[in-house]
Amino acid sequence: MKRTGLTLAALLSTIVFPYPLTVVFSFVASLFFFPAALFAGVLADLLYHAPGAESFPFATLIGAGISVLAVLVRRFVSSRIMSA
C-alpha cells in the first residue's frame, strides 16, 4: 500500500509540482519501489519533451539514474545499518 501510494505521488508530482520536487518524490518512492523514478521520468518526457526539440529526453535518463541510486542506497542501508 505504501509503495503504491508513494509511486502514485511521484507520478502525480510530474503534473502538479515543480520538477525539483518530483525528483525528491521519485527518490523516496524508489527506495520502496525501485522503478518508480523511471516511471516518473518516462511520464515527464511524454508530457513535456517535444519531438524535434534540441534537448535530449533527459527526464527518463535521470529517472533511471535515481532508480539505480535508490537501489544502491537501499542495499547499503539494509547491509550496513539494519544488519549491524
Next chain:
Amino acid sequence: MKMPLLRRRRAALLSVVGVPGVLLGVALVLIILLRIFFPGVFFMMVSPVFTLGTSLSHAVGSFMPSDSVQLREERDALLRDNEALRARLALEESGEEPVSHEEGTVAQVVARPPLSPYDSLIVLPEDPSRVRPGAFVSADGVLAGVVADTPGVYARIILFSEPGRSTQGWVGEARIPITLEGKGAGAFSATVPRDAGVLVGDSVYVPGPGAHTIGVVRWLVEDASSPEATVVIRPFVNPFSLTSVVIQDLYVP
C-alpha cells in the same frame, strides 16, 4: 519439480516489483500508447490536473516577496516600449511598412517551467485551427519560441531558451551577429570577440520579420587569456510567470 521458464520469470518479476508494480507498469505502457496514438485524448485527460498544478503554483507565488520582481517587470516593460518605439522610428525613417507581430491566436498556458523540466509550454489556443508547427510565439510582444507540435486541441511550445538550442541573433546598436545558446529557465548566453564593443545593457535581437528584442546583456565574462568574451543575457520573457501567449500566423515551415 522444476518450474517452467515462463512461470519462473513471472515469479521473479513479481518478487522484485510486486503486483502493484506490474499494474503500474501496464498502466504506464497504456499511457505511452495513448500518448503516441491519441495525443489529444491524453492531454484532455491530464488537463484538469495541470490546472490544479497551475493554481498551486500561483498560490505559492502569492506568498513570495514581490517588490523587486514588480520593479524588474516595470523596468523590462519600459525597455521593451523603448525598443519598440526605436524600431518604429527606424521603420518610418526607412519608409517601410511596419509588420504586426501580434496577428494570431491567443493561447492560455496550461503548463510551464518549473512544472516542465524543459523550457517548454503546453498551451490551449482559442482557435486551434490557426496553430501549426513552426509558428512563432510571442509573450507581452516579445518573441519567445516556436510551436513544436499540436496534440489535439493543445499546442506544445519550445522556447528559444531551451537548453542546447542555438538561435541566430544580434547584439547592440551595431547589430553584432551572435549565436544565442539556450541555457534553460529563459536564459541565454553567447560568445563574442572581446574587442567587439558589446556593453552591459545592450539589447539582444532575433530575426523574424525585422528584428525583435528578446533581452538585454546582463554581464560579460572576460578572461585576459582568451580573445573571446561570454555574454550572459537576461530575457524579457520570464517563462515561470507566463499566463498567456500569442501564437502568430507567421511560421517557419
